Amino acid sequence: MRLVTWNVNSVRTRIDRVIGFLERSNTDVLAIQETKCRVDQFPYAPFEEAGYEVAVTGLNQWNGVALISRVGIENVRTQFEGQPAFAKPDQEPVVEPRAIGATCGGIDVWSLYVPNGRSITDPHYAYKLSFLTALAEQGRSRLADDPSADIALVGDWNVAPQDHDVWDIELFQDNLYVTDGERRALQSVVDAGFAEVTREHEPDQYTFWEYQQLRFPRNEGMRIDFQHFSPSLAGRVAHASIDRDERKGKGASDHVPVIVDIED
């Protein structure tokens, strides 16, 4: 089975590129992030015409995640247990649409969009850490209940775990994406039993390049999109790759697909 995660930066603007990728990539399950639309605005028809089923969550123009599957999509959950809410000043806390899970081809697949954090002093930074640690806690609990569970936590993690995951670590020193706090929070997911499975097959590839300042042609990017698998599922990984070509040309997302092939 081929499982792909991709921050598409608006599914409505990018629909032709997303369908084109699906049709040539032999993808079975596609987890997308930053769909940037409400559920009622989601372009279901092109996916269904291509032979896929769709599960979506989205409240407004921000965030939004979805699962696209041609191997079934059951037991859909639009947030994970313990997923933190965020409260804007003088407003009720909202559990933002940043996680959707479903059973696809026997695997519990989660499409995740970890909060960016904005800056280290912003309330969104603490929100980012709590999102990651709550996810780790929930994952740990799931594996305690069933150590052989097949669970895939995939998406845009907005953390660069290693120094070479950004193009110039000097420039990023003590900046968002590379702080000890963010790296520890992401590591808590790994420590809960979820190994990152793409790096060993693609050791030196970014997944994101800013639109500005010729970042892509200069290959000044970041590696922030990952797939974390439970132990039994990690043992079935045959290969992984990053489709750098998807960043090329007019109308590209700023992220590219991160692809994992899983043995049956």
Add this chain to the structure above:
DNA sequence: ATGACATACAATGTATGA
């Protein structure tokens, strides 16, 4: 060329992102 921010919503600018 792989190429010089982009998106949504509202409005002719604002919020957000990485």
